[in-house]
Amino acid sequence: MEEFVGKIWDRFITNSANTHYPEAIVHLHEMRRTAGIFFRALGGEGGLRIENATESEIHARRSILQRIAGTGKKTQYAWRDEETLRLPDSISLFPSKELNRDLYLWLTALSVVPGEGCDWISRNQNRTLKTLELWPGLRSRYQNLLQAHLKQRPEPGRLPAKEARQETYIRLALSDSSQNIILEYAKRPPQPVTLWLHPSPPQQEITKGVQPNDPDLPESSDDEQDNHDQKKQEKRKQGDRTDMPEGNDGLMSFRLETLWSWAEYTKVDRTSVDDDEDNAMQTAEDMDNITLAQGSETTAGKIKLDLDLPAEEYDDIVLAEGIPVDEWDYKQQHLQKGYCRLQEMTSRHAQAMELPARLRPQAHKIRRQFEALRPQRHWVSRQNEGSELDLENYINFLTDRKHGQVNSDTPVYRDVRNLSRDLSCLLLADLSLSTDAHINNNARVIDVIRDSLYLFAEALTATGDRFALHGFSSRNRNHIRFYNIKGFNEHYDNNICGHINAIRPGYYTRMGAAIRHASQLLSKEASSQKLLLILTDGKPNDLDKYEGRYGIEDTRMAVLEAEKLGLRPFCVTIDEKAEGYLPYLFGSRSYVLIHNAEELPRKLPLLYARLTKF
Numbered sequence: 001m002e003e004f005v006g007k008i009w010d011r012f013i014t015n016s017a018n019t020h021y022p023e024a025i026v027h028l029h030e031m032r033r034t035a036g037i038f039f040r041a042l043g044g045e046g047g048l049r050i051e052n053a054t055e056s057e058i059h060a061r062r063s064i065l066q067r068i069a070g071t072g073k074k075t076q077y078a079w080r081d082e083e084t085l086r087l088p089d090s091i092s093l094f095p096s097k098e099l100n101r102d103l104y105l106w107l108t109a110l111s112v113v114p115g116e117g118c119d120w121i122s123r124n125q126n127r128t129l130k131t132l133e134l135w136p137g138l139r140s141r142y143q144n145l146l147q148a149h150l151k152q153r154p155e156p157g158r159l160p161a162k163e164a165r166q167e168t169y170i171r172l173a174l175s176d177s178s179q180n181i182i183l184e185y186a187k188r189p190p191q192p193v194t195l196w197l198h199p200s201p202p203q204q205e206i207t208k209g210v211q212p213n214d215p216d217l218p219e220s221s222d223d224e225q226d227n228h229d230q231k232k233q234e235k236r237k238q239g240d241r242t243d244m245p246e247g248n249d250g251l252m253s254f255r256l257e258t259l260w261s262w263a264e265y266t267k268v269d270r271t272s273v274d275d276d277e278d279n280a281m282q283t284a285e286d287m288d289n290i291t292l293a294q295g296s297e298t299t300a301g302k303i304k305l306d307l308d309l310p311a312e313e314y315d316d317i318v319l320a321e322g323i324p325v326d327e328w329d330y331k332q333q334h335l336q337k338g339y340c341r342l343q344e345m346t347s348r349h350a351q352a353m354e355l356p357a358r359l360r361p362q363a364h365k366i367r368r369q370f371e372a373l374r375p376q377r378h379w380v381s382r383q384n385e386g387s388e389l390d391l392e393n394y395i396n397f398l399t400d401r402k403h404g405q406v407n408s409d410t411p412v413y414r415d416v417r418n419l420s421r422d423l424s425c426l427l428l429a430d431l432s433l434s435t436d437a438h439i440n441n442n443a444r445v446i447d448v449i450r451d452s453l454y455l456f457a458e459a460l461t462a463t464g465d466r467f468a469l470h471g472f473s474s475r476n477r478n479h480i481r482f483y484n485i486k487g488f489n490e491h492y493d494n495n496i497c498g499h500i501n502a503i504r505p506g507y508y509t510r511m512g513a514a515i516r517h518a519s520q521l522l523s524k525e526a527s528s529q530k531l532l533l534i535l536t537d538g539k540p541n542d543l544d545k546y547e548g549r550y551g552i553e554d555t556r557m558a559v560l561e562a563e564k565l566g567l568r569p570f571c572v573t574i575d576e577k578a579e580g581y582l583p584y585l586f587g588s589r590s591y592v593l594i595h596n597a598e599e600l601p602r603k604l605p606l607l608y609a610r611l612t613k614f
Contacts, residue, residue: 014069014071016069019072019152020092021092021093021095022092024095024097024099025090025097026090026092026097027089028050028052028087028088028104031101032050032580033579034104034105035050035085035087035104035105036050038105038108038109039085039108039109042108042135044111044112046556047330047549047552047553048080048083048084048549049083049085049549049580049581050084050085050087052086052087052088053076053077053078053079053087053088053089053198054076054202055074055076056075056076056198056202058072058073058074058189059188059189060189060190060191060192061154061163061188061191075192075194076089077192077196077198077199078110078197079111079198079201079202080111080197080201081201082549083548083549085111087107087108091103093148093149093152093194094145094148099144099145102141102144102145103145103195105138105141106138106141106145107195109138110124110127110128110196111197112131113126113127113134115127119182120199121170121173121183123197124193124197125177125178125181126177127197128177128196129177129178132177146174146195149174149193149194150171150174150175153167153170153191154167156171160186160187162185162186163186163187163188163190165184165186166183166184166189166190167190167191169181170183170191170193174195315348316346316348316481316483317345317347317348318343318344318345319343319344319345319346319484320343320344321341321343322342322343323341323517324339324342325338325339325341325342325480325517326338326340326516327339327340327477327512327513327554328512328557328558329554330549330550330557331550340478340480340510340513341477341478341479341480342480342482342513342514342517343479343481343482344482344483345481345482345484346484346499347483347499347502347504350495350498350499350501351502352494352495352498353494353498353501354497356454359451359454359601362455362601362602363454363458366455366459366462367458367459367461367462368462369459369609370460370605371462371463381393381414382414383411383413383415384411385413385415386413386414387413387414388414389414390412390413390414393410393411393412396410397410422527422529423527423528423529423530423531423612424465424468424488424522424525424527424529424531425460425466425467425468425531425608426468426469426470426488426518426522426532427453427456427469427470427533428470428471428514428518428532428533428535429449429453429536430471430511430534430535431471431472431473431503431505431506432473432474432505432506432508432537432538433473433505433508434505434509434537434538435449435537437537439597443598445537446504446505448597449503449600450500450501450503451601452535452600452601454601455601455602455605456469456604456605456608457469457486457500458492459605459609460492460608461492465612466488467486468486468521468522469485469496469500470482470484470485470518470521471485471503472509472510472511472514473506473507473508474542475507475508475543476542476544480510480513480514481506481507482514482518485499485500485503486499488525508542509536509538509539509541509542509551510540510542510551511534511536511540511554511555511558512551512557512558515534515555515558515559515562516561516562518532519532519558519562522565523566529568529612530566530568531567531568531570531608531611531612532562532568532569532570533572533608534569534571535571535573536572536573536575537573537574537575539577539578539581540555552585555585556584556585559585559586568590569590570586570590570611571585571586571591571592572592572594572600572607573591573594574594574600576593576595578591578593592607
């Protein structure tokens with residue numbers, strides 16, 4: 001009974017202290033695509049991603065109900081850094097969904113304009129002035145948001161004198177952004193201004209003083225892809241840094257009845273241990289604040305050993321070592337000539353083999369479908385010139401002449417025409433380490449890619465189109481592995497099947513360099529139509545700063561270079577999060593997402609047929 005009454009009391013106090021409107025809540029996942037389009041339409045940088053903002057502590061005065069309920073301690077500000085635009089995970093500040101959606105759009109527009117000023121108030125005032133000056137159509141939306149926000153702010157008359165003056169100045173700064181406002185010190189800071197960006201963006205605090213101690217680790221881990229997407233946290237956490245305990249001494253003791261939550265942290269000297277991945281993720285979900293320590297030793301040593309290159313006698317065969325490939329540096333807006341080194345390779349252990357028996361029925365069906373696309377000879381009737389008479393039209397001509405109805409230019413010949421498919425296709429497959437992940441109990445991503453290559457080759461052999469198959473992975477800019485599975489001038493046979501069977505998961509995904517080299521190979525073809533088909537399971541990534549936006553921008557530039565060469569790049573992916581970056585890389589109509597990876601072998605040939613339909 002006591003527990004039942006306690007739950008009712010807790011629910012009553014929490015609802016009474018809540019100043020939000022749950023019935024009008026708008027989530028970021030509903031607005032992510034709209035906000036992204038809006039951001040880029042206003043001139044924002046295309047490579048920026050939209051992510052959830054972290055929660056920030058606020059120390060403003062709370063009502064007595066909020067203090068009893070323990071709410072009102074944190075909020076989510078909007079802010080942006082070099083690679084991401086952070087927006088609140090959800091907004092329910094206003095009683096109407098329309099206003100909450102408008103707040104998302106306003107914060108997005110505000111982030112496009114650079115802030116100038118010595119403090120957070122002047123920076124946001126300048127942003128507001130510039131935003132309304134550049135896009136006056138937003139003025140009515142801003143005024144509606146401003147009136148709704150002012151109604152929610154505390155009345156200065158109910159606050160202590162110094163806090164009241166702060167609130168008065170904040171209201172004046174919101175109503176007239178041209179005013180020069182300087183806040184006086186008060187015991188409590190003012191209430192959060194939801195129409196402005198973060199007063200002190202977290203990245204300035206977290207990255208301060210951090211020095212990388214492992215040259216092979218990525219410079220930024222913010223954009224790392226977890227192979228197990230279902231275990232990745234969606235809600236971003238606030239982070240702190242502390243010194244790494246040496247683990248030589250120290251003692252921690254507690255009573256279980258006093259252990260209220262994971263968030264209670266005592267700085268004691270404890271050694272770090274490897275924990276089960278599921279337990280670590282659950283612990284991170286329960287914690288409000290995650291504290292990281294950077295020690296002199298890193299557990300990445302194990303990963304480095306796993307990803308190290310095999311000995312030469314066991315590694316694949318290098319065909320051409322050290323081909324220089326350019327790379328785009330978006331920060332300097334400069335194409336770095338010969339910055340990367342690409343190695344053309346072939347599998348050492350490839351052995352000739354027939355098509356796997358499990359794929360033969362499907363391959364037979366695909367060949368029959370695609371044989372209809374093979375160039376054939378057709379007779380064309382009613383021609384003024386041709387190789388022989390069109391008997392039907394010639395008889396009609398003679399009949400008309402006997403009746404005195406002769407047309408001197410009647411076409412009475414027919415000719416044979418060769419309807420050809422003048423095209424070449426290069427399929428570039430991502431063979432990075434992420435393809436070693438399982439999609440079900442029986443198959444991995446690399447197995448699905450292998451089956452796709454088999455059936456794709458069967459289909460194009462049936463059409464007679466010229467095609468090439470290549471794969472790629474990378475370890476850094478000086479070691480990009482480009483596998484020759486089938487060249488344009490090679491015939492598809494059991495040897496090629498053996499090379500397809502020999503593909504294995506490699507290292508990382510330096511996609512820009514691979515696309516540039518593949519584009520050079522495809523551009524040498526004499527065909528009038530050239531299709532560059534890219535098969536991948538994730539976004540570009542590699543060591544030595546290729547993580548995040550750097551890799552995205554380089555890949556996008558490589559795609560644009562391919563289009564300038566007259567090629568048609570098209571991406572096929574099984575990455576569920578691809579819609580967040582592929583429209584920027586390839587355009588909205590030059591990629592397709594296969595939601596069920598098991599269907600990739602069947603759908604890839606059909607996709608090719610649609611792309612090359614004359």
